[in-house]
Amino acid sequence: MTSTIFSNWLCEWDKELQAKSKFILLLIDNCAAHLKNVELKNITLEFLPPNTTSFDQPLDMGIIKNLKVKYRIKLVNFILEKIEEKLFDSSATANQISGKINILQAIQFVFESWREVS
Known part of the structure; x- marks a missing residue:
């Protein structure tokens, strides 16, 4: 995953949600590819606290x-x-x-x- 791929995917999904008049909250981890400065209208990004993967994502561990x-x-x-x-x-x-x-x-x-x- 790269920041470009992630941003493009996120923007496309945001357009789909706009067309459906849907709003979502997306929880994501602190992967370097997950940019924080993406302009979105129907998606609100919330970042998990750093170094909490083992607590938040037990499958990873x-x-x-x-x-x-x-x-x-x-x-x-x-x-x-x-x-x-x-x-x-x-x-x-x-x-x-x-x-x-x-x-x-x-x-x-x-x-x-x-x-x-x-």
């Missing part, structure tokens, strides 16, 4: 963290397998090898990781 750990394990195992199979020259770094993963492989890693989350 539990389920999502668990998913990320399982995904990273799959990624590291993939890199180690490729090194053992000698599919890359000996000077290749882990970053270079992980950069060779395509979207389908990444989706499969996420899918498999999600199935392992209890």
Whole structure:
């Protein structure tokens, strides 16, 4: 997410809400992409206090963290397998090898990781 993408999306949504004469309050975190100076008519932005993610968004600390750990394990195992199979020259770094993963492989890693989350 970038600030440009977020701002464009927010402005488009604001236009849709204006057409429907609807007003909303949107609670958002303090991600750097979430700009505070966006001119909106039908959306009021309210920012969560800094450093409260673990209290306000418990999924970030539990389920999502668990998913990320399982995904990273799959990624590291993939890199180690490729090194053992000698599919890359000996000077290749882990970053270079992980950069060779395509979207389908990444989706499969996420899918498999999600199935392992209890």
